[in-house]
Amino acid sequence: MQTDDQQILWIEEPELGYSGKSYLRLFAEGMTTTIKHLFGPKQTIESPEERYQPPDPLLYRGVHRLNRDEQGRVKCVACFLCATACPAHCIDIVAAESPWPDREKYPESFTIDELRCIFCGMCEEACPVDAIELTSLYDLSGKSREEMIFDKEKLLSVYDQTKDAEPMRSKREPLG
Amino acid sequence: MPTALIDGRELELGEHERLNGIEAARRLGIEIPHYCWHPGLSVVGSCRMCLVEVGMRDPKTGQISMLPRLVPACNTPVRDGTVLVTNSEKVQRARAMVEEDLLLRHPIDCPICDKAGECRLQDYHFTYGQEQRRADIRPFTSRRRDVGSEITLFVDRCIMCSRCVRFCREISGTSELLVVQRGAHEEIDVLPDFPLNNKLSGNVVDLCPVGALCDKNFLYRQRVWYLKSHPGVCTGCAIGCSTWIDENQDHVWRIRPRENLAVNRWWICNDGRYDYPHVHSDQRILVPRRRDGEAWTDLSWNGLIRELDSRLRQAGRIGVVLSPFLTVEEAFLLASYARQVDPQAVIVVGHVPVVDEDERFPGGFIIAAEKCPNRRGVEAIASRMMGRVLAWEAFLGEVSSLGLRGLWVSGGYKRPWIDEATVDRLRGLELLIVQDLFPSPLTERADYVLPAAAFPERDGSYVNRNDHLQSVRWAIRPPRGVRPEGSVFWELLGRSGLYDAPGALRELAAEIGYFHLALGTIPEGGVNLKTNLLA
Numbered sequence: 001m002q003t004d005d006q007q008i009l010w011i012e013e014p015e016l017g018y019s020g021k022s023y024l025r026l027f028a029e030g031m032t033t034t035i036k037h038l039f040g041p042k043q044t045i046e047s048p049e050e051r052y053q054p055p056d057p058l059l060y061r062g063v064h065r066l067n068r069d070e071q072g073r074v075k076c077v078a079c080f081l082c083a084t085a086c087p088a089h090c091i092d093i094v095a096a097e098s099p100w101p102d103r104e105k106y107p108e109s110f111t112i113d114e115l116r117c118i119f120c121g122m123c124e125e126a127c128p129v130d131a132i133e134l135t136s137l138y139d140l141s142g143k144s145r146e147e148m149i150f151d152k153e154k155l156l157s158v159y160d161q162t163k164d165a166e167p168m169r170s171k172r173e174p175l176g
Numbered sequence: 177m178p179t180a181l182i183d184g185r186e187l188e189l190g191e192h193e194r195l196n197g198i199e200a201a202r203r204l205g206i207e208i209p210h211y212c213w214h215p216g217l218s219v220v221g222s223c224r225m226c227l228v229e230v231g232m233r234d235p236k237t238g239q240i241s242m243l244p245r246l247v248p249a250c251n252t253p254v255r256d257g258t259v260l261v262t263n264s265e266k267v268q269r270a271r272a273m274v275e276e277d278l279l280l281r282h283p284i285d286c287p288i289c290d291k292a293g294e295c296r297l298q299d300y301h302f303t304y305g306q307e308q309r310r311a312d313i314r315p316f317t318s319r320r321r322d323v324g325s326e327i328t329l330f331v332d333r334c335i336m337c338s339r340c341v342r343f344c345r346e347i348s349g350t351s352e353l354l355v356v357q358r359g360a361h362e363e364i365d366v367l368p369d370f371p372l373n374n375k376l377s378g379n380v381v382d383l384c385p386v387g388a389l390c391d392k393n394f395l396y397r398q399r400v401w402y403l404k405s406h407p408g409v410c411t412g413c414a415i416g417c418s419t420w421i422d423e424n425q426d427h428v429w430r431i432r433p434r435e436n437l438a439v440n441r442w443w444i445c446n447d448g449r450y451d452y453p454h455v456h457s458d459q460r461i462l463v464p465r466r467r468d469g470e471a472w473t474d475l476s477w478n479g480l481i482r483e484l485d486s487r488l489r490q491a492g493r494i495g496v497v498l499s500p501f502l503t504v505e506e507a508f509l510l511a512s513y514a515r516q517v518d519p520q521a522v523i524v525v526g527h528v529p530v531v532d533e534d535e536r537f538p539g540g541f542i543i544a545a546e547k548c549p550n551r552r553g554v555e556a557i558a559s560r561m562m563g564r565v566l567a568w569e570a571f572l573g574e575v576s577s578l579g580l581r582g583l584w585v586s587g588g589y590k591r592p593w594i595d596e597a598t599v600d601r602l603r604g605l606e607l608l609i610v611q612d613l614f615p616s617p618l619t620e621r622a623d624y625v626l627p628a629a630a631f632p633e634r635d636g637s638y639v640n641r642n643d644h645l646q647s648v649r650w651a652i653r654p655p656r657g658v659r660p661e662g663s664v665f666w667e668l669l670g671r672s673g674l675y676d677a678p679g680a681l682r683e684l685a686a687e688i689g690y691f692h693l694a695l696g697t698i699p700e701g702g703v704n705l706k707t708n709l710l711a
Contacts, residue, residue: 077288078288078396079288080399080402084399084401084402095396095397096396097395097396104285104318104320105396128287129287
């Protein structure tokens with residue numbers, strides 16, 4: 001950027017007067033905000049007794065799920081686009097020929113390291129068949145690091161758990 | 177000097193050069209898209225992707241007259257006065273139309289197609305195609321059919337360039353593949369009971385510009401954009417084909433031919449293509465071991481080289497066996513070391529595996545009977561250092577009379593190569609050091625067993641049976657516990673720093689006349705060591 005750029009409007013900092021130098025006005029303004037919140041409606045909740053409800057569960061980016069097709073099989077076609085898009089490299093797929101006559105390729109194993117994941121939602125965007133989606137479940141916990149590496153079965157079970165509350169976002173036709 | 181005019185730029189042609197439009201344009205760095213044309217196959221001009229405007233310049237008046245219609249560049253010989261226009265609006269429109277036509281019947285299943293990422297149809301569509309699809313028919317699904325033991329065909333992905341058909345007719349000479357039906361129903365197929373099972377069949381997968389022909393050994397294993405390609409040399413036979421070693425995270429997934437007109441042209445055989453599984457075999461020797469009485473002790477490399485050095489010096493009278501799987505640098509370093517320990521050291525050329533006879537194909541491709549990459553190079557070193565070539569079999573005959581006390585056998589054999597009876601003839605040695613890929617009767621008998629590196633793990637050069645030397649770098653790191661021979665010999669010689677293969681080759685070239693052409697930088701395709709001797 002050049003300093004003589006016509007797009008830049010240069011302005012001088014205003015000179016502070018006596019009241020400005022004493023900061024009294026700003027102090028009063030700040031305290032007003034604080035006091036307002038003291039008596040206003042409470043924003044915090046008593047977790048975990050109370051659960052936070054995301055305003056729009058379909059937009060929230062929580063734990064992943066692997067969707068199932070109409071026949072209950074994993075919808076994923078193992079194209080590796082999510083793994084390619086993933087900036088944290090937390091998705092590991094082993095592809096194989098599918099055991100079903102109407103489908104060509106499927107993931108033999110599909111694991112997501114939830115500890116490594118940064119929940120950016122790029123996998124969901126990259127998926128050409130809408131097989132991977134992020135749910136509104138946010139309080140995932142486990143006793144060990146290994147437990148937090150979710151395999152295909154676990155990710156499918158997340159789908160079973162959340163499919164009623166959060167329907168599949170789109171119904172794109174299957175590939176090939 | 178004949179001169180052609182391509183996109184307004186002049187190209188000077190050689191006197192007797194026969195180039196077509198695509199090759200001539202490539203000289204000027206202009207890429208003409210094409211599917212069906214391949215430099216190694218006959219020209220059919222069927223895909224219509226390389227359509228260009230063609231004209232002639234009158235040599236006297238300099239006036240240019242253009243043909244009214246577009247002409248395929250692959251089928252247009254470029255002569256003196258030929259004018260090609262490859263970037264006019266008319267040409268671009270024709271390309272976009274060809275792309276649109278091909279995509280009408282193409283199942284756009286790129287996410288599950290193995291070719292995605294290196295697919296001509298994909299690349300050309302992004303470069304030359306139009307953004308909107310105008311057809312409203314839904315493309316077919318992927319019908320799949322096995323055409324051979326290694327190759328599978330996704331029928332609907334095919335764009336009917338017929339490269340595979342021409343390959344089977346012209347290069348392998350087996351003619352398994354053919355085109356059945358006509359018009360929009362055309363398909364590639366094989367006849368019943370005559371599958372695509374020739375020894376060059378893997379090449380049709382590389383030839384296929386789309387994902388129609390796929391390799392069953394590679395199918396769905398990796399996406400191609402994860403693979404890194406390293407130039408390599410096939411160690412399957414004495415031809416030493418140039419290859420690409422495609423690797424991801426130190427695992428070899430695929431071997432492809434690398435164009436080298438002096439050696440293998442554009443092809444490799446299936447033996448070389450599917451030669452990599454042994455690299456990742458769990459049978460491999462992965463740790464150096466020492467025999468203590470009847471028991472074996474696993475060793476670490478720390479201090480081991482010094483221990484081997486002192487044992488060899490104790491033995492005094494020693495011999496080394498240079499395996500034909502070693503690179504010339506490694507063989508040279510080992511032989512030099514042996515000479516340093518014992519000036520009278522016996523230098524033997526290791527066992528050369530030979531299977532049947534050479535296989536020759538009508539397209540000129542040869543699979544050699546000699547199943548090792550570097551007999552020639554190792555023999556040249558042995559004959560210079562030893563004064564004669566002492567082959568393994570001859571050595572076994574005279575081993576008792578040589579009075580050896582220590583022997584270093586380098587291996588790197590991918591298949592079993594030695595039996596008990598042979599090993600028995602080596603009895604009476606005080607110290608036997610064996611360096612090999614897999615356990616064998618010989619490693620059972622050894623005092624020290626050292627792991628050897630597999631071919632993608634080595635740095636160095638190979639000399640094929642036609643005296644053609646090719647240099648390559650390592651493609652993958654060896655498994656933990658394995659040190660490539662080069663670095664072991666480097667340390668045995670007491671040299672500091674990392675193993676420097678190009679440096680070792682320069683040393684070798686300076687010392688042994690046979691290699692003197694390897695003194696300079698080695699070009700990508702290698703050098704023929706006999707070139708100057710003939711001149």
